[in-house]
Amino acid sequence: MFNLYPSVGEVNGDRSNFNYGAVLGAASQYGQCRTKVDFSERAAEPRDEVKGLVARATFYMFDRYNLNMSRQQQQLLMAWNKQYPATAWERQRDDRIAAVMGHHNKFVTGERSWTVGYKPVGDGVISKVQGRAAQKPGTATHQLQGNGMIIGNRNSQVYHLPQGCPSYGNVSGKNQELFTLESEAQAAGYRKAGNCR
Template sequence: MKPLATLAFFFVFMALSAQAEPPSSFSAAKRIAEREIYYDQDRTFYCGCKLDFEEGPYLASCGYEVRKQPKRAARIEWEHVMPAYDFGRQRQCWQEGGRRHCRATDPVFRRAEADLINLVPSVGEVNGDRSNLRYGMATSASAYQYGQCRAKVDFKADVFQPPTNQRGNVARIYWYMRDEYGIRISRQQQQLFEAWAKQDPVDAWERERNRRIAAIQGHGNPHVSGKATPHQPTLPDRAAGNDEGLPHDDGDFSCATRKTCGAMTSCEEAVFHLQQCGNGRLDGDNDGTPCEAICS
């Protein structure tokens, strides 16, 4: 009977796997993440605050100090570790009408926006402050740390610094999104993520989270599971914005200095700083074109 029981389990497993599919929308993904992934977890991603998905984060539990937005700090929001701006701007729909237009017209964007691997629960204020800032080390004197929460935001340098215990998680999620959706990341970011992944290796909860997600949407993050071959990527519907007219040698331009539009020597340099360095402030109207005075 033992071989028959094993065979029966195999067929049940295959049937469940065949039914696994990604959430149909960002709204659906948030509900699924709360009910089927984080149902027994009670900590926010960056700050480690105790949380209740209905009541919000218990800020005193993590020594959180509100920077500016008490109402937003009092709720839990689902953050895209790789911002929608980063995986959306390479798609034609974004150029034509931004995020709303992509939601309405582009199934690949909707899939990326709803990808459970890229979603984590965060204190709302932290999610809002991070926005589409690139990850890095916040070194400006004006960088803000949220009390005992070890995350920092550096608006002067357009950088968000996650705490040490989440840096490897950030790196592995970014690598997954890069592989799954054909997103380019800069050489500087790649080097930073490699260091972070070594500094913060995969832990037990990261593995369990990955297992739960794989059971829901049919695949997990190979950078967490250790699989050599990533899941078959869904490539952009056009060449990545980073590839269009930009030098492939990052040495031609540098992310080391955060520049304003007035400091750019060419449109190509402005595009590099927007798309490779994540300097979203160069694109004030979020239409995908930076420094319109020189790129119009």
């Protein structure tokens, strides 16, 4: 839930799976929304008001699911995190989500700090959950690997749904790209796994 925000469909679709970056010289494309997308450079720059929030949500996802982030992306998000610190509203939102999820985004609370070369903890990866790794594939616990999200395989460009897709839990952590909606996965160039019911 820490990574879920309402968004304008067109902006979200255009951002696709582009990295974040500074988009220079691009005119505003989305009316009142000041997010910029550079299609030739495959980069997206959110509006200033949410840059820190984007950085901390990204840190959370990469840390929780043991994902790799390029040095350039780390440096940019670290700068945004410092330039746009957590607001009272963001901390309140974090408290509300923690009441449901059972844990905080530690990059919002200040319990964790991202530095270049940070080693993700991976505390959301199923193999890290004690006493549950022995359950067979297809059980509810096994499906927690993507925390109920759609898992895309970067190598095969195939995505798997948390229910009805037998290979959902078989995507290597380093090859995973997580999505909340099938349309996001499709916009990023993925197709649904053929063995999904």
